[in-house]
Amino acid sequence: MKSSNQNRKTGLMHTLVLCFLGLCSPLASGQESAQESALETSRRIADKVIRETSFEYEMHPMTYNAGIIRFSMKQDAFTNQDAESVSFARAVLQADEETKGYLGLAFSGELALFLNGKELFRGSSNAVELKEYTYNRYSFGEKIPVLWKKGKNTLLVKCATGKKASTVVVLPVNEMDEKLLQVNALPATPETANSHWLTCGPWTPTAENGDSAGGSGMKQAFPPEDAFQDHFMAGKKTMTWQLEETPLLRQLVVAETNSYTRDPYADWHYANGGTMLAILSLHQATGDPVYLDFVKNFATNILENDDYFRWQYFNLQAMRGSLHRINRMTMLDDSGGPALPLAELQRMDRQSKSYMPLLERNFAYVMKGQERLEDLTFSRPEPKPATVWADDLFMSLPFLLRMAEIKGDPKLYDEVARQVIQFNKYLVDAESGLYFHGWYDKQQENTPVRWGRANGWIIWATSEALLYLPEKHPVYKKILDIYRKHMTAIASLQDASGMWHQVLDHTETWEESSCTAMFTLGMARGARMGWLKKAYGEKALKAWSALQNKIQDDGTVVDICRGTGIGDDVEFYAGRKRFDHDPRGLGAMITAGCEISLLESQ
Numbered sequence: 001m002k003s004s005n006q007n008r009k010t011g012l013m014h015t016l017v018l019c020f021l022g023l024c025s026p027l028a029s030g031q032e033s034a035q036e037s038a039l040e041t042s043r044r045i046a047d048k049v050i051r052e053t054s055f056e057y058e059m060h061p062m063t064y065n066a067g068i069i070r071f072s073m074k075q076d077a078f079t080n081q082d083a084e085s086v087s088f089a090r091a092v093l094q095a096d097e098e099t100k101g102y103l104g105l106a107f108s109g110e111l112a113l114f115l116n117g118k119e120l121f122r123g124s125s126n127a128v129e130l131k132e133y134t135y136n137r138y139s140f141g142e143k144i145p146v147l148w149k150k151g152k153n154t155l156l157v158k159c160a161t162g163k164k165a166s167t168v169v170v171l172p173v174n175e176m177d178e179k180l181l182q183v184n185a186l187p188a189t190p191e192t193a194n195s196h197w198l199t200c201g202p203w204t205p206t207a208e209n210g211d212s213a214g215g216s217g218m219k220q221a222f223p224p225e226d227a228f229q230d231h232f233m234a235g236k237k238t239m240t241w242q243l244e245e246t247p248l249l250r251q252l253v254v255a256e257t258n259s260y261t262r263d264p265y266a267d268w269h270y271a272n273g274g275t276m277l278a279i280l281s282l283h284q285a286t287g288d289p290v291y292l293d294f295v296k297n298f299a300t301n302i303l304e305n306d307d308y309f310r311w312q313y314f315n316l317q318a319m320r321g322s323l324h325r326i327n328r329m330t331m332l333d334d335s336g337g338p339a340l341p342l343a344e345l346q347r348m349d350r351q352s353k354s355y356m357p358l359l360e361r362n363f364a365y366v367m368k369g370q371e372r373l374e375d376l377t378f379s380r381p382e383p384k385p386a387t388v389w390a391d392d393l394f395m396s397l398p399f400l401l402r403m404a405e406i407k408g409d410p411k412l413y414d415e416v417a418r419q420v421i422q423f424n425k426y427l428v429d430a431e432s433g434l435y436f437h438g439w440y441d442k443q444q445e446n447t448p449v450r451w452g453r454a455n456g457w458i459i460w461a462t463s464e465a466l467l468y469l470p471e472k473h474p475v476y477k478k479i480l481d482i483y484r485k486h487m488t489a490i491a492s493l494q495d496a497s498g499m500w501h502q503v504l505d506h507t508e509t510w511e512e513s514s515c516t517a518m519f520t521l522g523m524a525r526g527a528r529m530g531w532l533k534k535a536y537g538e539k540a541l542k543a544w545s546a547l548q549n550k551i552q553d554d555g556t557v558v559d560i561c562r563g564t565g566i567g568d569d570v571e572f573y574a575g576r577k578r579f580d581h582d583p584r585g586l587g588a589m590i591t592a593g594c595e596i597s598l599l600e601s602q
Helices: 004-020 038-051 224-228 270-286 289-315 324-328 340-348 356-369 392-407 411-427 452-468 476-491 513-529 534-550 570-574 583-601
Strands: 057-061 069-073 086-095 099-115 118-125 130-134 137-140 142-148 151-160 166-173 183-185 198-203 231-234 237-240 248-252 387-389 438-440
Touching (some): 038 583, 198 237, 270 289, 270 340, 270 583, 387 411, 392 411, 392 452, 476 513, 513 583
Antiparallel strands (some): 099 142, 231 237, 387 438
């Protein structure tokens, strides 16, 4: 029997020859147009991605920043930099009701903080200590207990600004470090929806303020309640409030005419990583250099702008916006998933050195930075501490398999095998053979729903393991058995239409495109590689035929479930929005077409 890689390469060359001769066959189901092969369908989808991807940037004022509000108080060029001086900033936060919580505070410089006229905090810091350690949860340098009164709460920050600038970042949070939803910052003026701070200063304390001459502006007796007024006296000057300076951020351009406008296709994102990997598979299947050049441009754009966006993220605290995930890098969604196309490009061209620094950065995080359970299974700190997510098998394994080949490190195959087996241990439902979306390790219980795409990520990742793991690996047969049992369970729930449902065992939920595409590629790959019986190939063909009804004439794929956290009931998943041409389904669709073509060419 040929090795997996030999079979894969042979299948690709066979398809290239057939397509060159114009002999790529239509689908056996008869529902697909006889004029369009599976590869041509994949081309339509990929071509739309290419048309709607821009590598251009525009400068925009910082708007939404995950609820965080920040200001930076610069030194005044006309103030004696050796003198003690003080500046103020003021923000108003609205509480729906009296609420206990915390104020997350990160800052550089020396400051005193007052809430509703009472001192809340005083201290100094050399650097802004702020980290988003998982989706929308932040660790701050300071986490201060607060009782928010119902209605308006005025926050006053008093900064020492004579010798250096100050930066202040705040966010009302709950015990789990998430934004406190009942408390929201109000615009500083009705006309500036995204500006929250008013600032004034710097001013130098004098004896006329009640200070002793030369006294410290932070320690003097200047009553802070005066600074809550619309204007106040500082020496002989009347100080008035000015609108904060809003930073300008560089952002990738997304045309309003695109089908999908929530995120740019050129951004660093796990879904884009899967899409670009699929487009490389399309290049390998067709030999068309357009697809290779496009993914190379994608990678070049990331590499050439990496330094700037690191500065923007860490210096301007731009927690959202273009390429923020590459610098957040606190989960597999930010590392192994998005890095896939760079790893594949490096695998295809070993002489290239440009991808390695970024690949090594991501590799170090996956192997040493990602949270794990005690048995080393990948986990996340949300929605509960130590949660195993089915999604993370795909966010890690395909990347590690390519890095094993690039680095020539067979120990990485052991890591891949461990994760496949452990995810199966924690997530599989013994009764149905399906995978639950998650496992709460602290509670020792599964999340209750068998979500379609969660199972799809598992299937895609496990099929990648079977493709790239050496067949002589000690647990290769065990992984093959895991894959076969999962496929048996999946196949039993295929709808008469050929599709699978958003929640697999709830036929009242809608037919979902991304999970169907993932199962299609997994079945087609398994049938052509001999891992599954030929009957699975027929099921893959039926599913591919059904997917044609989800593709519009211009290549737009519909009925793709949006990004989804772990839910506690079927209704949560059933109510998720669907976005046209969402990248979370495009990689699977394109890859499924390539796999169907390989299957038909045998």
